[in-house]
Amino acid sequence: MPFKRLVESVDTLIEQGKITETVFGQIGNCTYKPKHFNFVYELSSEAFEERMRLADKVIAHAGIGTIVMALQHKKPIVIVPRMKKYSEHVNDHQMDTAKRFEEQGHILVAHTQEQLLEKLSLLETFQSVPREPHIDDLTNRVRSFISQ
Numbered sequence: 001m002p003f004k005r006l007v008e009s010v011d012t013l014i015e016q017g018k019i020t021e022t023v024f025g026q027i028g029n030c031t032y033k034p035k036h037f038n039f040v041y042e043l044s045s046e047a048f049e050e051r052m053r054l055a056d057k058v059i060a061h062a063g064i065g066t067i068v069m070a071l072q073h074k075k076p077i078v079i080v081p082r083m084k085k086y087s088e089h090v091n092d093h094q095m096d097t098a099k100r101f102e103e104q105g106h107i108l109v110a111h112t113q114e115q116l117l118e119k120l121s122l123l124e125t126f127q128s129v130p131r132e133p134h135i136d137d138l139t140n141r142v143r144s145f146i147s148q
Helices: 004-015 045-054 064-072 093-103 113-122 135-146
Strands: 024-026 038-040 058-060 077-079
Touching (some): 024 045, 045 064, 058 064, 064 077, 077 093, 077 113
Parallel strands (some): 024 038
């Protein structure tokens, strides 16, 4: 689903000179076309991972795959969760994902353009808590679910 709110916010912050770094974006099927940063609609998973590897900072929606990849590559990341009320997703599960990762100290979360700018400035000194996958916990939860 389109995420015009994020794409437009980043473009506006660049236009205002509030984001000065070079920005590249994968914008999906967004109808808004950025004027101030290079973008593609879609990258292959290999190209996406290469872009992640080369990035200094990441701004993204709260998709679990994107968050985990950024953390694996030790990239500071600001998340803007997609929201149902803006027709950006079918429900607000990204709000829950963002909240959980933020509470654990892995990411910064913004909900507005103003918060995005504030959180981007915090990325300069943000120290993400390393994420340790809990495979045993997941295995036990799956076993418990299956045995019900």
